Amino acid sequence: MKYYKRFEPIGKYWLEQLSCYNEAPFQKKLMEKRGTSWSIGQLYEHLTTTTLEKQLKAVNDCIEQQNGDTKGYKSFWGLLTFSFGKYLPFRQKLDEHHQVKPVQPKEIMDVRNASIKVLKEMNEYSQKIEKLSKEDLKYKVKHPKFGMLNAKEWYTLVSMHYQHHLKQKYKIDNMLMQH
Numbered sequence: 001m002k003y004y005k006r007f008e009p010i011g012k013y014w015l016e017q018l019s020c021y022n023e024a025p026f027q028k029k030l031m032e033k034r035g036t037s038w039s040i041g042q043l044y045e046h047l048t049t050t051t052l053e054k055q056l057k058a059v060n061d062c063i064e065q066q067n068g069d070t071k072g073y074k075s076f077w078g079l080l081t082f083s084f085g086k087y088l089p090f091r092q093k094l095d096e097h098h099q100v101k102p103v104q105p106k107e108i109m110d111v112r113n114a115s116i117k118v119l120k121e122m123n124e125y126s127q128k129i130e131k132l133s134k135e136d137l138k139y140k141v142k143h144p145k146f147g148m149l150n151a152k153e154w155y156t157l158v159s160m161h162y163q164h165h166l167k168q169k170y171k172i173d174n175m176l177m178q179h
Helices: 002-020 023-027 040-064 076-084 108-130 151-164 166-178
Strands: 141-143 147-149
Touching: 002 040, 002 108, 002 151, 002 166, 023 040, 023 108, 040 108, 040 141, 040 151, 040 166, 076 147, 076 151, 108 151, 141 151, 147 151, 151 166
Parallel strands: none
Antiparallel strands: 141 147
């Protein structure tokens, strides 16, 4: 539970914030200086999909000791990110795999259900991670930018990712208020 307690406030915040939107602003894409911004719906879709399909899959792979290795290390960016305990505060260039814009969710209820699923699975994986031994934590799965990460690090990355996107959320919210 101790790992979940770190994620729970930020995860619940994003879930509670869904009640601030109706369908029209949820899907509205606004123009910013660098081009079209994601809609708030796309931002939520990005967070929930990345968590459920990539990050928690990697946590599970580490726990099940599949699709990874006991060899390898974090990259320079991984060492930097984990030493600061958060994503670095500047826009980062992503590899091709991460440049795909998230799809626009059809309904807020779909995103609400995905957000609830994230909270539930984060709680479940927290309990599994707490039972891992130091030996178990030697097994790692490669992150495209941060290098080899173990189950705890992948799990921690979810909180960092949600926190990282707060600035983007506030920016979209401010643009929505002006239109």
